[in-house]
Amino acid sequence: MKSQSYMDRALRAQDPRYARILGKLGYRRRDMQAHRPLDPENELKVLREQYQDVVGKRPYHGWDTETLKAKIAEAKG
Structure with a gap:
């Protein structure tokens, strides 16, 4: 209401x-x-695309941003 x-x-x-x-x-x-913080959904979408570019396959849909960052760093170096 x-x-x-x-x-x-x-x-x-x-x-x-x-x-x-x-x-x-x-x-x-x-x-x-109004100060709008970064949209977490948008950040997650960008990280998923970056993971797919680096690794060559789609990421697991249950991973959060910290896990994706760790997996990308692991794949790069």
């Missing part, structure tokens, strides 16, 4: 009164950007 609190509705509204007040509180600033 969606939250219907006052602040949620105020943040969704494009009313200039809310924009002015929320701007004073620090919201809706152009210099504020």
